[in-house]
Amino acid sequence: MTVLQPGVQAPDFSLSTTPDQKVSLSDFRGQPVVLVFYPADWSPVCSDQLALYNELMPEFSEFAAQIIGISVDGVWCHLAFSKDRKLHIPLLADFEPKGAVARQYGVYREKDGEAERALFVIDDEGVIRWSHVSPVGINPGADGILKALESMAKGE
């Protein structure tokens, strides 16, 4: 499976974020989007990638960037997880057909039935400008995302 690379138009999708609400990538046309694919809800607390991004919302909002989490967990799981961790990041359920969006982006791990720990920074026209896949056990942090957003803001 090949991970989608910079320069490629990001495939649009429409996934549930709550039991009665869907979110599409195209909803955010006109602003940068950070797509965060991650293996599963409920990973250990303080070293959690989403908790870090949740903490860094002010930094992302400087670039008017929308950050979105995607995993194969269902909406009820996402709701419980968001509530427990006080997350302000929309979590999308790539649940049915399972992992379809992760597959489109080339970041689905067949063996585990989960998404890779992958990041995509998408510009205001829906083009992928940066992507990164980290080893599943390693939280990539936010430096790469911020660098990508910064270079986009500078018009590079």
Next chain:
Amino acid sequence: MSATLTQPVSAPDHAEGPADAPLTLVEYGDYQCPYCGAAYPVVKRLQKTLGEKLRFVFRNFPLTQAHPYAQVAAEAAEAAALQGKFWEMHDLLFKQQALLEPDIIPTWAEKLGLDLEKLGNDIGHGVVEERIREDRQSGIRSGVNGTPTFFINGARYDGPPDYGSLLSALESELARRSG
């Protein structure tokens, strides 16, 4: 993509151990984070084992969304630093982590012999807040991915934060340097 420390250790940092030590361990931490609390005795033990070979530096990375008292605690430590008692407050915050809440800070400050009025002013006037913000920014840019995040001679350590694992990483860095 291996994360490295973008802000080198310098004079304003809180450091224990010789400036010319062959090993520098930097921790980005949060006083209310239980994993940082667990790492506290680990670091102490590493310092004891490695002695003069190790310099330890602590920088603030309060996860304020998850830990409501993390910022208050970081401010207390930084304000104590302005009275020359950073490590005393740092130790107390981690040793008594279970008791941490904003109302206990003055009691602890008094115990350490700090000037409470100055402490309050330094916190109230945002002097220490700026310092904490700078630590946080350098952490974000260096690839801090949660707390605690350690850097060994500038390279992010991605292994488990237990004594054995950290010691062996530090020792192999020492061997690499002298080899």
